[in-house]
Amino acid sequence: MQNSTQWVEIGALDDLIPGTGAAVRVEGKQIAVFRTDDGLFALDNRDPFSDANVLSRGLTGDIAGRLVVASPVYKQHFCLKTGECLEDDQQKVQSYPVVERDGRVFVAAVGEA
């Protein structure tokens, strides 16, 4: 799948402070990119509960072994790997491929299933 992916460079790894996220725009989509000790992750920036583009500003961490970001609005947790909402299995945000090459970060606006 990654072979057909269109990678977009969104900036330097050093622009991302460890443990935090940042919003990026990739092909018109607002995407939240997170830098954690376990690597980079990318999700939709839109929080489905508030309909505000804020997930990049959430706190990261782990809940029962799953890496998550907590929405800064109503505090639901989303799995950084899959975008699943831990509190509500009806809600899910899109996750995206993200990689680092030579200190640069690349995101593909193609959703991972």
Added chain:
Amino acid sequence: MNKRQLLVIGNGMVGQRFLEELVELEHDFEVTVFCEESRPAYDRVQLSAWFSGATADDLALGSVEFFEQHGISFLCSEAVVAIDRGARVVTGSNGTQYSYDALVLATGSYPFVPPIEGSDREACHVYRTIDDLVAIKASADTSRRGVVVGGGLLGLEAAKALKDLGLETHVIEFAPRLMAMQLDASGGEMLRSKISALGVTVHTGKATQRIEDGSSHRHRLVFAEGELETDLVLFSAGIRPRDQLARECGLEIGERGGVVVDNQCRTSDPAIFAIGEVALWQNRIYGLVAPGYDMARKLAAQLCGDLTAAFTGADMSTKLKLLGVEVGSIGMAQGGAPEYRVCSIEDAGSGVYKKLVLSEDGKRLVGAVLVGDTSDYDALLQYVLNALELPESPISLIAPASGEKPMLGVDALPASAQICSCNNVSKGEICSAISAGCTTIGALKKETRASSTCGGCATLVKQVLDAELKSQGIEINNDLCEHFAYTRQGLYHLVRVHGIRSFAELLSQHGHGKGCDICKPAVASILASCWNDYVLDPRHVGLQDTNDNFLANLQKDGSYSVVPRVPGGEITPTKLLVLAQVAQKYDLYTKITGGQRIDLFGARVDQLPAIWRDLVDAGFESGHAYGKSLRTVKSCVGSSWCRYGVQDSVSMAIYVEERYRGLRSPHKLKMAVSGCTRECAEAQSKDVGIIATEQGWNLYVCGNGGMRPRHAELFASDLDDQTLIRYIDRLLMFYIQTADRLQRTSVWRDNMEGGLAYLQDVIINDVLGIADELESQMQSVIDTYVCEWKRTIEDPVALKRFRPFLNDDQPDEQIVYVRERGQKRPARADEKSPADVLETV
């Protein structure tokens, strides 16, 4: 139909409690109260506090507002002179007549003055009313030595008052020992030696025969054997029921006084009732307030139609502190019947005496005496009241703490066991409240009132709670979250003691996993309270909760609001103009807050630095509206302008706000300063409330508004500026040190074992010896204060985070506004369809 007329004669503690119980119920009476004194009911139990600084207001139980609110006619300074039972009419001291359908006698008692020649000389007083206290104080001003005649409970209270007034104090007791009613001979002796060590001279077995002119002092007391000179005499030789009115109208009176009542508190006239110290029930007068309160409660219920409500006697066990000495007396303290068995311990070194009185078979406890240490009181009382079977070796119940003391399992208590005697709450009621969801001490107190008056049963309530939670299979887990097996207080100490400066360091040494949105902000707050580092430092920025993260308040659409600090709510027109210009420039929705500041809404994250550059240039600082930290210090205009102000509340508010600005704490902190007792700044609804008095400042603590409003409590009175600030420094730091995450001061206080008195002990009396440390910790936070926004706009690294997108400077096009009443507001979903969009920012 006319309402039934209910007259209450007397507004003492019991009379007032009766009214409070009555208005809680549905009643159809028109109530009139006769109060002979010039003020509504006050707390006579705490009278001696008046000499150590409490004012008449502090002691007040009733208030004009209470009577007004409940439509009760309150006749102040009016006694009743006659009762006409035939016509059902009473005559007031000003001649007016009042008819009644029901009449309650709550006339209380008067101090008994023994028939001693010279007892009416000047500077001879009794100890019962606030007016008595005023007279005692006046006499004390011209006295060096004072004598209390009477070594009972009240007499020793009075001796404390004389001691507080700085007099050389003596106590004269007719009986061979102190507190003859409550203690046995050995207990009395131990109490005597402890009190003597405190500088009060005790003379027992002395009958005063006359009082005459002294030579070196005003009076000379002449005893059967010997004499003693003194300047002031206080009679505290017992009480007598005030049954004069009842006698004159022919009600049945006991042989030795007191209005005879039945279980319904009804006198020999079915329309007349008597409660409190005037009532004689089964040939007993109860001279304690708790039985009086019980009568008040039962009578109120009965008058409102509960025919089963009955007063069936009261336990006379007491636990108190006399002149600082702990004394407890339970049940048959003096042994009583000869077949009872007794075991006791006595330690002259530490001044502790404890005695148990056992039933003949040694299996039940029937009484106990405790002097010098009453820590076993609660457990022993339960053994007596519930006839619980004693452990094999009963003496172990009172043996010095060896770690082997058998715990009274609260499981052993029957559901009917009374846990809180002040508010008559049983174990059963506490358990049902727990089942209904009250799983904290604070919640239990609110629901049941248990432990909300004297707090003496707090330990027991906690035991019931823990046992009940355990038996219901609810595990008590105080861990902060899955990453730290510590409470917030535990983490605070780890950070402080080990000098930990970052979350990563704390997590690797004391936690596991990666952290979460519970522990990260909590630790960020602790780190800030301890070290006051910049919150957007790369080490800390990933820990900050929603609002701290961008130093502004996140709103529902992802935009932020901005609240600059306006210390004390005082603002120059020029600065006000700046706020208006900034709001106009960035099109910010503008609203006045409840904390006397101005909130500017609708700023996108990328606009925040520019907005703050304008604000900082004009001299504004961060208002920390986004932080769990000091918000505002509200103030009234104070003595500078107000006709009634007695202190400069605005200057104090500004001083306090600037002192504690930026202080990170377990939850937000709000304060207020009022310039006089009218309290226009509403300080009593704040975490810290300061109210001006003629002499200085009264400090109120642990109040809040919001979902569960709680009035702040008076913490200390008439403080000078320095003492006031010192107490606030200590209080806030103690709160920061010990509170749970997101626990307001009100809940912190409600959950504190020992309650307000304990908090006062820690902050005012420094019983933990930590006051200096708390002050210096606070000082270091104050000394390292920097405006976070001033720092941020000068920090290129921090500013990077405020870009709308890492790879694009175009703002978020999905933040959309419509206009309403001349300002913008976020568009609703149905307003966001392109046709309806009036404006895109």
